[in-house]
Amino acid sequence: MENNELNLPGYEIPEDVKNVVAVTTLDRLLNPVYNWGRRSSVWPLMFGLACCAIEMIAAQASRYDLARFGMEVMRPTPRQADLMIVSGTVTKKMVPAIVRLYNQMPEPKYVMAMGACASSGGPFKEGYNVVAGIDKFLPVDVYVPGCPPTPQALMNGLIMLQKKIDKEKISQVRWYRKGHDSVEIPVPILGPDLIDPRRIPDIKAAAAQPVTTPAQAGG
Amino acid sequence: MTAPASSLTIDLAARFPGAVSADVRPGYGGFIVPAEKLIEVATAIRDEFGYDLLSAVTGVDYIADNKMEVVYHAFKTTGGPAFVFKVQVPRENPVLPSVVNIWRGAEFQEREAWDLLGIKFEGHPDLRRILMWEGFEGHPLRKDWKEPFFEEEVKPFKSRWPDGKHTFAEVKNPFRDNLQFPADFDPEKVTFTDPEEALYKSLKKYHSETRDGIETDHILVNMGPQHPSTHGVFRAVVMLDGETVVSLKPVMGYLHRNHDKIGERNTFLQNMPYTDRLDYFCSMTNNFGYALAVEKLMNIQVPERADYIRVIMSELTRIQNHLIFLGMFLNDLGAMYTPALYAFEERELILDIFEEVAGARMMCNYFRFGGVARDMGEDALRKARELVFDRLPGKVDEMDRLLTENEVLVSRVKGIGYLSAEDAIRTSMTGPMLRASGVPYDIRRADPYSIYDRFDFNVACRPEGDLLARYMVRIDEMRESLKILGQALKQIPAGPIFPGKPQYQVKVPAGESYGRVESPKGELAYYVVSNGKPNPYRYHVRPSSFVNLTSLEQMCIGEKIADFVAILGGIDIVLGELDR
Numbered sequence: 141m142e143n144n145e146l147n148l149p150g151y152e153i154p155e156d157v158k159n160v161v162a163v164t165t166l167d168r169l170l171n172p173v174y175n176w177g178r179r180s181s182v183w184p185l186m187f188g189l190a191c192c193a194i195e196m197i198a199a200q201a202s203r204y205d206l207a208r209f210g211m212e213v214m215r216p217t218p219r220q221a222d223l224m225i226v227s228g229t230v231t232k233k234m235v236p237a238i239v240r241l242y243n244q245m246p247e248p249k250y251v252m253a254m255g256a257c258a259s260s261g262g263p264f265k266e267g268y269n270v271v272a273g274i275d276k277f278l279p280v281d282v283y284v285p286g287c288p289p290t291p292q293a294l295m296n297g298l299i300m301l302q303k304k305i306d307k308e309k310i311s312q313v314r315w316y317r318k319g320h321d322s323v324e325i326p327v328p329i330l331g332p333d334l335i336d337p338r339r340i341p342d343i344k345a346a347a348a349q350p351v352t353t354p355a356q357a358g359g
Numbered sequence: 360m361t362a363p364a365s366s367l368t369i370d371l372a373a374r375f376p377g378a379v380s381a382d383v384r385p386g387y388g389g390f391i392v393p394a395e396k397l398i399e400v401a402t403a404i405r406d407e408f409g410y411d412l413l414s415a416v417t418g419v420d421y422i423a424d425n426k427m428e429v430v431y432h433a434f435k436t437t438g439g440p441a442f443v444f445k446v447q448v449p450r451e452n453p454v455l456p457s458v459v460n461i462w463r464g465a466e467f468q469e470r471e472a473w474d475l476l477g478i479k480f481e482g483h484p485d486l487r488r489i490l491m492w493e494g495f496e497g498h499p500l501r502k503d504w505k506e507p508f509f510e511e512e513v514k515p516f517k518s519r520w521p522d523g524k525h526t527f528a529e530v531k532n533p534f535r536d537n538l539q540f541p542a543d544f545d546p547e548k549v550t551f552t553d554p555e556e557a558l559y560k561s562l563k564k565y566h567s568e569t570r571d572g573i574e575t576d577h578i579l580v581n582m583g584p585q586h587p588s589t590h591g592v593f594r595a596v597v598m599l600d601g602e603t604v605v606s607l608k609p610v611m612g613y614l615h616r617n618h619d620k621i622g623e624r625n626t627f628l629q630n631m632p633y634t635d636r637l638d639y640f641c642s643m644t645n646n647f648g649y650a651l652a653v654e655k656l657m658n659i660q661v662p663e664r665a666d667y668i669r670v671i672m673s674e675l676t677r678i679q680n681h682l683i684f685l686g687m688f689l690n691d692l693g694a695m696y697t698p699a700l701y702a703f704e705e706r707e708l709i710l711d712i713f714e715e716v717a718g719a720r721m722m723c724n725y726f727r728f729g730g731v732a733r734d735m736g737e738d739a740l741r742k743a744r745e746l747v748f749d750r751l752p753g754k755v756d757e758m759d760r761l762l763t764e765n766e767v768l769v770s771r772v773k774g775i776g777y778l779s780a781e782d783a784i785r786t787s788m789t790g791p792m793l794r795a796s797g798v799p800y801d802i803r804r805a806d807p808y809s810i811y812d813r814f815d816f817n818v819a820c821r822p823e824g825d826l827l828a829r830y831m832v833r834i835d836e837m838r839e840s841l842k843i844l845g846q847a848l849k850q851i852p853a854g855p856i857f858p859g860k861p862q863y864q865v866k867v868p869a870g871e872s873y874g875r876v877e878s879p880k881g882e883l884a885y886y887v888v889s890n891g892k893p894n895p896y897r898y899h900v901r902p903s904s905f906v907n908l909t910s911l912e913q914m915c916i917g918e919k920i921a922d923f924v925a926i927l928g929g930i931d932i933v934l935g936e937l938d939r
Contacts, residue, residue, distance in 0.1 A: 186587050190614055190935055191639035191721065193591065201703035216587035232537075233492055234592055234613040237584050261537070263633065265528065266624070267617030268499050268506035269491065272529070272537050288639075288721060331551045332496035333507070333538045340546045346533045347544040 146172075171309055178222075178248070179210075179305040182298070185221035186214035187241065190228025192255040192288040199291035209298055218244040223301070225294075226278075229257035229264050230271040232334040236327050242278050243324045247315035250305075252297055253280045256287040263287065277325060277336070369408050369442065375400055382445060386656070386870020386889075389430075389443025394455040397446055401431075401461050409435050410442045411784050412800070413462035414875070415901040416469055417886055418476040420450070422502040427453040427478055430886065432873055432901075433462075436784055436798055438805035441873055448478070457483040464787020464909055468901075475500040475619065485561050490612035490938060494552030496541065499620055506620065507532055507539040513894040514624055562598050563606035577605060580920070584613045588691045588924045591934035595911075595923070602919045607912045611905070611938050618939035622898030627653055627728070627865050627889075630898060635722040637883075637900060638936040640680045643672040643713070644878040645936075646726035651808055652874025652885040653728050656867050662858060665730035666810045667851040671743060672713070672725065673876070674840040674847070678751065679709040680879035681833040684931050685758055688830065691928035692771050698762065705754050708746055715739045728865050730857035740848070747844045755837045763834070772826035776914040776926035779824055786910040789903055790881025791836065792930060795829040797822035802877040813850075814843045829929045836879075864893055880904055880931050900939055904932035 147153065151163040188196060199206055206212050215221040218241045230238060242251070253274050256262030261272035274280060281304060284297035310316065326337040335343065371379050371390045378396045382389050392400045404410050410433035419428045426447050433442045446455050457480035458465045469480045470489040477498035480486060487493060497504050508528040510516050518524050529535050559579070567576040583594030592613035598606040618637065622630050634649045635642035647669060654661065661669075683706060686699030710720045716735050717723035725732050735743075762768055778788070783796035793800050799820040803811040819835035821828035869891040875884035881903025888897035907930050915923045 187585055188591055190591070190616075191636055194639055194721065197699075198703060198707070201707075202700050203704070203707045218585075229614060229616050231613060231615055233615065234584060237592075237613070241585055263636070264616040264621065265537075266506060266508045266510070267621055268537070269612075269615045269617055270537065272508075276536065290720060329546075329551065330492045330554050331494065331540075331546065331549065332544070333540055335546050339536075343534060343538070343540060344545055344547070346535075347540045347542060349533060 167311075174310055175306050175308055178308075179302040181210045181213075182223045182250070182301070182305075183213045183215050183221050184211055184223045184225050185218055185241065185245070186216040187218075187221075187224060188227050189230065189234070190257065192227035192258070195288045195291055196225055196227045196254065196294060199294045204291040204295065206295070206298070209295070209302070211298060218242070219246065221245055222248065223250045223252060224278075225252045225254050226258040226274045226280075227254040227288075229262065230274050231269045232271055232328075233269060233330065235271050235274075235277060235334065236330065238274070239277055239325050239327050243327075248313065250281045250301060251278050252282045252284060252301060254284045254294060254297070255289055256285065259283045259285065271334070277328070371400070371404070371444070374403065374407075379444075382443075386868060388871070389445060391445050391447060394446050394448055397456050397458065398461070400444070401458050404433060404442060404444065405461055408442070409437070412436050412789075413458070413464050413787055414441070414789075414882060415873070415884055415886060415899075416458070416465045416472065417899045417901070418453075418472040418478050418500075419888055419897045420476060420500065420502045422450070425450045427476065429455060429472065429478060430871075431458070432884070432886070434806070436793075436800045436805075438800075440806055443873070453478040454481060455479075456481050457486075459483055462787060463785050464906055466909055467905060471905075474498070477501060487557050487561065488612075490615040492554040492612070493557050494554055496539075499617070506617075507534070507537050512624070513892070514626060514629060558596060558608060558610060562596060562608055575600075582923075583610070589927065590687065590932055593927075593932060593934055593937065595927070597915075597920060597923060599920055602921075604915045604918055604920060604923055607915050607923070609908050609911055611908075614934045614938040616935075616939065619897075619899055623895060625895075625898075626893045627867055627895060628863065630895070631726065632722065632724040634885075634900075635724055636935055637902065637939065638878060638880060638904070638933045639721060640683060640933060641676045641879055642721060642723045643669075643676040643725060644876055644883065646723065647673055647809075648874050648876040648878070648883045649885050649887075650726040650728055650874070651876065652872045652887045653865070653867060655872040655874055656870055656887065656889055657728060657865065658868075659729045659858065661730055661809070662855045663852050664734075664854040665856040667847050668716075668731050668735050668856065669726065669809055670811065670814075670847050671735070671844060671851070672716075672723075672731075674844045675709050675712065675743070675746075677840045677879045678837050678844075679706045680931075681837050682706055682758070684833055684879075685762070685830075688925075688928045688931075689762065689768070691924050692768065694762075694768070698758070701754075701758065701761075705751065708742075708750070712739050712742050712746070715742070727857060727861065729859075730855075732861075734856050740851070743844070744848055747841055747848060752838075752841055755834065755841070759834050763831070769827065771922075771925065772830060772929075775826045775918060775922050776829075776929060777825050778910055778914055780822075782910065782913065783824070786913070787906050788881070788910060789907065790877065790879070791819075791829060791832045792881060792907050792910075794818065794820045795832045796824040802875060802882060806875075808874075808876060811843075814846050816840075816842045826925055826929045833931075866893075867891070867895075875901070878903055880933065880936070881907055883936070900936075902936040902939060904930070904934075904937040905939075908932065908937070 147162045253259045264270045329335040412434045415432040429446045472478045474488040580597045583589040584592040594610040596608045634645040637645045682702040686702030689698040714720045717725040780797045799818045801818040816839045867889045871888045884901035886899040890896045
């Protein structure tokens with residue numbers, strides 16, 4: 141941010157210190173500095189699900205080099221990570237683990253759905269063990285299309301995330317709100333099929349209907 | 360190229376008169392063995408006829424005949440085509456004896472057949488679900504089991520083509536999601552089977568004792584599915600005595616994307632891009648195996664130039680896979696980043712060639728039945744020549760020099776994770792794993808496909824059977840691949856790359872076929888059954904990483920927990936292929 145953007149109009153600054161001193165309000169200064177720090181050191185979770193993970197590694201490697209965005213520090217533990225790149229097909233067997241990982245990440249945290257599978261199920265959507273998009277469970281910030289997205293596409297997604305972070309306001313972000321710490325996503329249960337605890341009443345009601353599934357309807 | 364790869368040179372029916380009969384269905388081959396005679400016949404196949412390597416065990420649901428069929432493909436490690444035998448069991452009560460005691464390599468594949476088809480193998484030491492979780496409803500690959508987003512039996516779905524209407528699958532499902540539950544299912548009242556319980560029971564019992572007046576106990580460590588060194592979503596439950604591994608169970612299925620079921624709904628050609636996503640490092644070799652399997656059924660000849668392009672692509676794939684292997688393996692051993700970054704630099708150059716010929720870096724979808732999708736242009740050939748003749752030999756030497764004589768590396772890998780040649784064969788290891796145990800078995804030489812019989816190359820093989828040997832075999836193999844590439848790039852003729860006009864819908868005669876290739880990770884094979892319709896009746900992938908894990912427990916017991924990571928890295932698994 142330039143000095144003249146920061147400076148509030150109406151305050152005269154002597155000519156000889158014009159490029160050194162700025163007079164501004166706390167709010168106007170804090171948000172850009174806070175966001176700049178945050179967006180320049182997004183630490184992704186070292187977490188690969190499928191094919192997309194390889195492109196994620198390629199984006200980390202020499203040719204594409206995510207270090208230019210301050211994102212080269214991959215953390216294997218969710219407790220130190222800011223960004224979860226859901227890089228690949230989310231299966232029903234895996235989704236309880238993914239939700240747990242998300243719950244363990246400290247705020248502020250962001251989720252990126254990388255590739256067609258994480259966004260919507262992709263080519264495997266019809267599969268019986270596939271969750272049709274991670275957004276059924278987690279709040280997604282950025283979707284990156286592609287199967288798999290090229291490293292360039294992933295980088296574009298990361299730039300979009302940075303733009304999103306730039307627009308945040310300290311006074312409004314969810315992680316400074318009262319009572320926010322208690323917000324955890326309930327971990328899905330593996331029963332006869334995947335059960336989302338938030339949807340138990342729906343499941344009960346739909347199962348009580350006479351013909352419930354295509355299988356029972358005989359196709 | 361004849362129809363099903365099987366050898367009728369051995370007359371099993373004459374050896375077991377009255378019990379065993381030849382499979383005479385048109386397009387099929389091999390023998391049908393009654394379930395009660397299976398153990399006797401299988402022992403004879405291994406010991407008398409010498410088929411010591413059991414490659415694939417899988418089931419097919421012949422719902423019209425009310426039968427389940429279990430198909431076995433056995434090979435000789437000295438080379439030659441497959442020996443196919445089958446067991447037919449009634450659909451209502453599919454029970455047959457397990458062959459685990461004859462070929463231990465059947466262990467995971469029998470579990471898979473139980474999981475997906477509900478076929479029971481009596482005498483199996485640990486018959487649990489393997490890809491789905493314990494407590495899941497139904498056996499998905501049965502023909503009368505429908506997935507929640509079921510639309511029609513086969514593609515192209517009428518709603519999409521020719522009418523072109525599309526509604527979200529969620530709208531049609533009563534649960535508005537990819538879910539199905541039994542009628543009157545009440546999640547609050549049902550007690551669920553704990554998917555973990557059976558798993559922990561299958562491990563060795565906890566053992567506590569008093570040593571020097573101190574009570575000691577075994578501890579249980581869960582590694583994965585989210586762990587930086589399990590190469591994806593693989594999970595292993597390890598029981599430790601101090602730091603030493605006492606018992607270990609791999610847990611798979613966290614990336615089970617229902618390849619086989621989706622493959623049965625697809626048309627033959629629609630499966631090609633799906634094969635890319637099996638072993639996502641090596642889409643070209645995946646394509647190769649599937650193309651071979653279907654070409655065998657269709658009985659078509661591949662033009663000369665296309666064959667050369669196929670070989671060039673698969674060998675480039677092998678080099679980039681092994682480079683990544685080196686990088687990741689060294690990462691697992693603690694040599695963070697440098698080898699991996701070096702490997703990725705070369706890989707990018709190979710991927711540039713793939714991108715140029717196929718249009719995509721990773722998911723190439725390049726092979727077609729009878730040829731390849733696009734010709735390899737002059738520019739791509741020039742790039743390949745530059746890489747193969749000028750750059751890569753030096754880079755492989757550099758990697759070799761940089762790492763192989765490094766004392767820290769050698770002391771970490773020498774003598775670790777030993778697997779003898781007998782055990783490697785018995786557990787159906789293939790690829791570099793088998794060759795590092797001193798068995799020179801390479802499908803490119805043992806049962807040559809495509810035009811591999813024309814090239815002069817050595818089968819990389821090391822007798823030590825430890826991690827260092829596995830590492831060295833990969834380095835040797837890269838050099839051999841460069842040799843093949845050098846010859847192929849010099850000999851590649853001009854000409855067509857596809858016979859006739861490309862077709863959207865291919866006609867595949869009824870029958871079965873088993874197409875296998877030496878993928879960089881081992882034997883990758885496809886078992887395809889056609890009934891003459893536009894879609895495969897059964898589409899099964901025999902993944903190399905999956906079967907190669909059979910010996911993981913054996914290799915790890917007695918080693919340190921830190922070595923488990925290295926041993927797993929040495930197998931070179933990839934989850935897309937492992938879980939499918």
